[in-house]
Amino acid sequence: MVKVLLWGSLRQATDGLTEVEIEATNFKQLLDRLGEAYPGLQPQIKRGVSMSLNGVIYREAWFTEIPPDSEVVLMPYMTGG
Amino acid sequence: MSLDEYTRREFKQVGTRVRRPDGVDKVTGRAMYGADATAPGMLTGRILRCPHAHARIKSIDVSAALALKGVKAVITGDDFAVPEDDFIRDVQENCMARGKALYDGHAVAAVAATDAAAAKAALKAIKIDYEVLPHVTDVDEAMKPGAPVVQAGRVQENVPKGYSENVTAHFEFGHGDMEAGFAKADKIIERSFKTAATHQGYIEPHACLASVTSDGKADLWCCTQGQFYVRTLCSSIMGMEASQLRVTASEIGGGFGGKTTVFIEPVALMLSKKAGRPVKIVMSRDEVFRATGPTVSSSSDVKIGMTKDGRITAGEATLRYQGGAFPCGTTEFGCSAAFAAYDLEAVRTYGWSVLTNRPKEAAYRAPGAPMAVYAVESVVDELCLELGLDPLETRLKNAARKGTKSSYGPTFPDIGLVATLEAAKAHPHYKAPLKPGQGRGLSCGFWFNFGGNTCVSLNVNTDGTVGITEGNPDIGGSRASISLMAAEELGIPYERIRTIVADTSSLGYNDVTDGSRVTFAVGLATIKAARDAIKKMSARAAKIWGIDPEAVEWKDGAAVPAGPNAGKFPPMSLAEIAAVSAETGGPIAGHYEVNADGAGVSFGVHLCDVEVDRETGATKVLRYTVFQDAGKAVHPDYVEGQMQGGAVQGIGWALNEEYIYGPDGRLQNPTFLDYRVPVASDLPMIETVILEIPNPGHPYGVRGVGETGIVPPLAALSNAVSHATGVRMTELPMSPPRVLKAIGGT
The missing domain is CATH 3.30.365.10 (Aldehyde oxidase/xanthine dehydrogenase, molybdopterin binding domain)
Structure with missing residues (x-):
């Protein structure tokens, strides 16, 4: 299981939780299963999210492996100027 | 992907202050900016903009404009199909209003004419019946219940009840016990602040030239931070296949983020499609301020x-x-x-x-x-x-x-x-x-x-020079930096490399030049493309020497035997290997494609x-x-x-x-x-x-x-x-x- 930290305003879609546990070994699985477990997250996932894995931000790489005991943080989809 | 981890090394060229490749062209006026593009039979495009902060467009009568001499096409929002995707629809409606004009300067119609005077006269001849609506421009006022609603139905699921429909999204970040944290403080200060909207202030206004042919192909030349993204947006808005729209980025006179989207390009394409001739639009400074994107x-x-x-x-x-x-x-x-x-x-x-x-x-x-x-x-x-x-x-x-x-x-x-x-x-x-x-x-x-989608080709020329093709407009010196990194990796002088920015038909997709990504991501891809070329050049040297490719290493711009057991051969330089490339297997090029992370x-x-x-x-x-x-x-x-x-x-x-x-x-x-x-x-x-x-x-x-x-x-x-x-x-x-x-x- 991967512990996923969510930003605060997503907790309305996760029964008040800002950290949830999901069975996933890569980013795509994580997104798919987050959406299944918490359908209220689907609009945000559709709009776009990035993932921080052990402090490194991955913008959209679906098949980034998530090793056990990793720190996983869901973040808004990165943009810039 | 695994990250391309840093390894400490002594640099020979990276970190030096070499001459910039675009300097002479820019100071002599030779550089081609957006407004410099021309085409045979080109028409002048002009955009009519709403003079009200918020208004319903009750009707638009373009008949008088169309009847004027020299006027070849007039378009309004109704000429564009309504995109299904919310984001694309926003981009399109920002380029040309449909039903309601949402801000002072919002485009409401456009013309293409044989010269600027005819185009200006045509804009004056367009009759628009507006119903002026209440407006709001201040953020605090706009949040209040009862404020004029700019657009209905745009509120995300994360906004609590009780706010104006103008409040479209809410975010919360952070951690820890706030009450306990403040209780530990000896001093607490609370302040409120306001900042004004500012513009990126690029000196070069937006400009483009669009040419749509009768068989559905199109070319677009424009000043942009991302020609591939322009292609994505414009082909979606125009209902075209991406392969049929080629976008070429000009030199760019500043962007700073403000040229990461489109404002006039779909308008020029639609005018060209309707007129059957190339159409060029160059924004005035007034238009840049009123109708492009300032910051919040x-x-x-x-x-x-x-x-x-x-x-x-x-x-x-x-x-x-x-x-x-x-x-x-x-x-x-x-x-x-x-x-x-x-x-x-x-x-x-x-x-x-x-x-x-x-x-x-x-x-x-x-x-x-x-x-x-x-x-x-x-x-x-x-x-x-x-x-x-x-x-x-x-x-x-x-x-x-x-x-x-x-x-x-x-x-x-x-x-x-x-x-x-x-x-x-x-x-x-x-x-x-x-x-x-x-x-x-x-x-x-x-x-x-961040890093993002990046694609680089590195071509080894038979005279021992190198050409690099990359896909990001150079807004901050990236051509020099990319050439430097390739020179470092290949071991040849910086001056023997030329980096160019490709159009959308010449290279795989590259994300926009934004997110401070280009020196990081295109640099990474260039280093990897150079390593790919080095691998191929080493293999050619191995063939010539009759040894295993693994027995060759690359050192100071040349293939050399990897050790005493590999045999005794004099180094073969990049130029020497390139000179016989036709005889040893054909052209030599390195490539790399990546969606880079780890910025x-x-x-x-x-x-x-x-x-x-x-x-x-x-x-x-x-x-x-x-x-x-x-x-x-x-x-x-x-x-x-x-x-x-x-x-x-x-x-x-x-x-x-x-x-x-x-x-x-x-x-x-x-x-x-x-x-x-x-x-x-x-x-x-x-x-x-x-x-x-x-x-x-x-x-x-x-x-x-x-x-x-x-x-x-x-x-x-x-x-x-x-x-x-x-x-x-x-x-x-x-x-x-x-x-x-x-x-x-x-």
Whole structure:
């Protein structure tokens, strides 16, 4: 299981939780299963999210492996100027 | 993918200040900018813009315009199909209104004519019946229940009930027990701040030339930060297949984020399609200000608690950003950046995205971060002043470092903030004496940076030179940096390499030049493409020598036997291998395609000294020093230029620049005469100190440097002016009238 930290305003879609546990070994699985477990997250996932894995931000790489005991943080989809 | 990890090495060419490849063309006027494109039979395109802040378009009569001599096409919003995708629909409706005009300057019709005079006459002949609607341009007013609704039905699921429909999104970030954090504080300060919308102020206005043929193919030449993204947007809006639209980027006279989307390109394409001839549109400066994308304006509240010895116990910020008439995309980054420089046990940021009757925001260097960091760094400064603490020592005491749980969630890996603060502390500027009436300000800044989709081809020519094809417009010296990295890797002189920016039909997809990504991501892909070419060249040498490819290594620009057992052969240089490439298997090229991650966040610290004229309220910047972590400065001139440019744009934002709206909701100052950007005579030399804390995610340790430099100036200037005047400044810009009012002058 991967512990996923969510930003605060997503907790309305996760029964008040800002950290949830999901069975996933890569980013795509994580997104798919987050959406299944918490359908209220689907609009945000559709709009776009990035993932921080052990402090490194991955913008959209679906098949980034998530090793056990990793720190996983869901973040808004990165943009810039 | 696995990250391309940094390995320490001694550089021979990277880090040198080689001659820029575009310099001669730019200073002699030879460089081709957007407005320089021409085509046989080209028509002049002009756009009619709404003179009201908010109006329903009851009818548009174009018959008189079409009847004029020389007029070949007229279009309105009805000429475009309604895109299914919300985002694409917003882009299209921002280019041409449909049903309602949402801000002063919103395009409502366009013409193509044989010359500018005919086009101007045609615009005058278009009759539009407007129903003027109530408007709102202020973020706080727009949030109130009962405010005029700019667009209905755009509220995201995360917005609590009870707000105006203009509030489209809500964000919350942070961790820790806020109540307990504030309870530990010896001093708590709460302040509210406002910042004006500012424009990127690029000197080159938007320009494009579109040519649509009768068999459905199209070419588009334009000034943009991302020709591939222009293709994506325009082909979606026009209902074309991407393969049938070729977009070529011109040289670019500044972008800073403002040229990451389209404003006139779909209009030119539609006019060309309708007229059957090429159509060129060049925006006037008035149009650039009224109808392209400035940054958000903001209203914010910050509360920070601190102990007597300078430890921050809790920090909270509420940020309200208006991004114009379409949903804003930067609030979340303001929330994430606000407290990023600090190691905090309790931190919370709340963000609100708000619609107003203003032009749709576009990205502007570190979008969303400067105004958030301004508010936070102003309160940190005030706490230091109230508690008698050194502002730099206090920031060092609280600085985020490796292992800090960031205010936006992740734990920081190697970062350079402490080194940057230490460099500022050790610099003579920090201890230099000030005269009465002068003030010194300090601020930290932060930006994320990212990598993104990147594709590079590296062609080894038979004369031993190298051509690199990449897909990102050069807005900050990337051609020089890319050539330098290839030269370093290949072991040949920089001068033997030429890097060009390809059109969309010549290379795979590349993301926009934004996110401070190009030197990082295109550099990474170039290094990998060079290694691919080296592998192929080594294999050719192995064939010639009759040994295994694995028995060849690449050293100082030549293939050499890997060891005594590989045989004794003289080195074969790149030029020697290239010269016989036809005989050894054909052309040699290296390629690399990647969606790069591991860009590494960036921190900076700015120090500035100002003097305020108490009679006029005018602020003079006396001294300014930028300290920034570049990871590895590939071409230090360009890195310093980015740091200086960010500081100067931030100085303008802090002291003078603002979108001023009248009671009628119309922009009052859409010219450089009334929208005052700093010019050389306003400024001291901006001193720069480059720190090099290698980014572990790049082979050479590179971090992006394009955006962080605009984050600290707002607070650095505000803190300096506050110290000079003895009055805490809480609204930007600190224009002379505003400063005069704050200090009790008239």
